[in-house]
Amino acid sequence: MCTLTTIATANTVGVAMPSIDPFRFSSSQQSLAIAIIIAFTALGFIVLCIRVAGRVSSHQFALDDALVCIAMVLSILETAASYMFIKTNFIGIRWQDIPPHDPVPGLVWNYAIEILYNPILALVKTSILLFLLRLFGQKPGVRRFIIWVNTANIGMMIGVFFATVFQCVPISKTWETSLEGTCIDRRILFTVSSSFNIVADMLILALPLKIFIGLKIPKRTKIALMFVFLLGFLTTITSIVRLVLLVQGLFMLNTSLSADANIGFVTSAIETNLAIITASAPALRPLLRTWFPRLFRVDRDEVVGNTERRVLGTAATRMTRLKSQTQLPSQSPRKSEEAIMTFNGIVKKSDIIIQYDSPRLDSMRPGTATRSQADLESQQLEKWI
Incomplete structure (x- = not known):
């Protein structure tokens, strides 16, 4: 014009x-x-x-x-x-x-x-x-x-x-x-x-x-x-x-x-x-x-901050928590092994249940909503940043 x-x-x-x-x-x-x-x-x-x-x-x-x-x-x-x-x-x-x-x-x-x-x-x-x-x-x-x-x-x-x-x-x-x-x-x-x-x-x-x-x-x-x-x-x-x-x-x-x-x-x-x-x-x-x-x-650790670390923790922490908690129904693979422990000459058998992490377990824990929201925002920005 x-x-x-x-x-x-x-x-x-x-x-x-x-x-x-x-x-x-x-x-x-x-x-x-x-x-x-x-x-x-x-x-x-x-x-x-x-x-x-x-x-x-x-x-x-x-x-x-x-x-x-x-x-x-x-x-x-x-x-x-x-x-x-x-x-x-x-x-x-x-x-x-x-x-x-x-x-x-x-x-x-x-x-x-x-x-x-x-x-x-x-x-x-x-x-x-x-x-x-x-x-x-x-x-x-x-x-x-x-x-x-x-x-x-x-x-x-x-x-x-x-x-x-x-x-x-x-x-x-x-x-x-x-x-x-x-x-x-x-x-x-x-x-x-x-x-x-x-x-x-x-x-x-x-x-x-x-x-x-x-x-x-x-x-x-x-x-x-x-x-x-x-x-x-x-x-x-x-x-x-x-x-x-x-x-x-x-x-x-x-x-x-x-x-x-x-x-x-x-x-x-x-x-x-x-x-x-x-x-x-x-x-x-x-x-x-x-x-x-x-x-x-966008650093995911910085986006989620302490919330993610508090909820997820380290791999060792997750295994300890899983052993101490009541087992929840899961589709995750399980493996049972027999371990023989000796204590003061007494032989004791115990079952060790190894259970792999499942998304369903994390989703049932407190604080997951905050993590999901932060993850969603992070994933949105990671599309182009």
């Missing part, structure tokens, strides 16, 4: 313009804009490749990974359309240096960007929510929250997509402004959809923050996990900056930014690719464990 289309083309609509090769024009600002969109897309692609490699190698590739892959494909298409829009709409070039030109190509590429932009963010949000659902969906309250947020996200994606495609009737009026037809108030459409994205980001970021605060894990690991998930705030900050620029451009508000060589348009590409990068950060388990082994390793 471009905030500069009106600036670059307002004086050319409805007038036959000569054919100009926009690729002959360039500036340092335009080159910077092109470098930014390509760099962020390349970085997003690299991070995604690392994520997919880690997931495939650990046999954990799931729907959330596939959705981010689809978002990456759309992001690459958006980058290509953004490059063409920057060139055909002379982004980054002072308006005094822009020659009279046909605005239609620039408006067509802008329309393509508008269609691609929102599905990328929506798919990334759905991917994050599915990941959180798989990780912490056992909690009923968390599960309901994720389902409701994801339903709203998908509904908004579908609604905004069709509203963007049919923003003008006929569709060609979107770029051929001189045609007869009607258009919705695109200022409201784009402002509302961008605001919804920001609100949804805040809700999604608040969820893992609340969950991690209550987890029984080492403090250093908890801080590391919160940091990884809260990287999404970078995307939210970018979304807010983009919304400010969007409102200023759509509503023609006074701004401290000069219209000359303004490249605020690139915030769209930064936002979508940052979303892919930050959404992939929690899934980079192998890389994070290699780089920061002390932070991104």
Whole structure:
């Protein structure tokens, strides 16, 4: 979505313009804009490749990974359309240096960007929510929250997509402004959809923050996990900056930014690719464990703490306790042997019952509920940490 289309083309609509090769024009600002969109897309692609490699190698590739892959494909298409829009709409070039030109190509590429932009963010949000659902969906309250947020996200994606495609009737009026037809108030459409994205980001970021605060894990690991998930705030900050620029451009508000060589348009590409990068950060388990082994390793002894040691004890302690306790019915194998003991010349026979540990015995002891809860939390985090 471009905030500069009106600036670059307002004086050319409805007038036959000569054919100009926009690729002959360039500036340092335009080159910077092109470098930014390509760099962020390349970085997003690299991070995604690392994520997919880690997931495939650990046999954990799931729907959330596939959705981010689809978002990456759309992001690459958006980058290509953004490059063409920057060139055909002379982004980054002072308006005094822009020659009279046909605005239609620039408006067509802008329309393509508008269609691609929102599905990328929506798919990334759905991917994050599915990941959180798989990780912490056992909690009923968390599960309901994720389902409701994801339903709203998908509904908004579908609604905004069709509203963007049919923003003008006929569709060609979107770029051929001189045609007869009607258009919705695109200022409201784009402002509302961008605001919804920001609100949804805040809700999604608040969820893992609340969950991690209550987890029984080492403090250093908890801080590391919160940091990884809260990287999404970078995307939210970018979304807010983009919304400010969007409102200023759509509503023609006074701004401290000069219209000359303004490249605020690139915030769209930064936002979508940052979303892919930050959404992939929690899934980079192998890389994070290699780089920061002390932070991104969940030690089961530390998670369960003294509770597990008190309940389970050592192997020798368990055998002593089993001998002293009344035998409980179990499917575990038993072995009876005869032992001959001599005491003051008296020969005595006794039966020694050797019984192997059974999960059922541990589950019947006090304190097992605490251990099971800690084990479950540990196992959930060990899926990706």
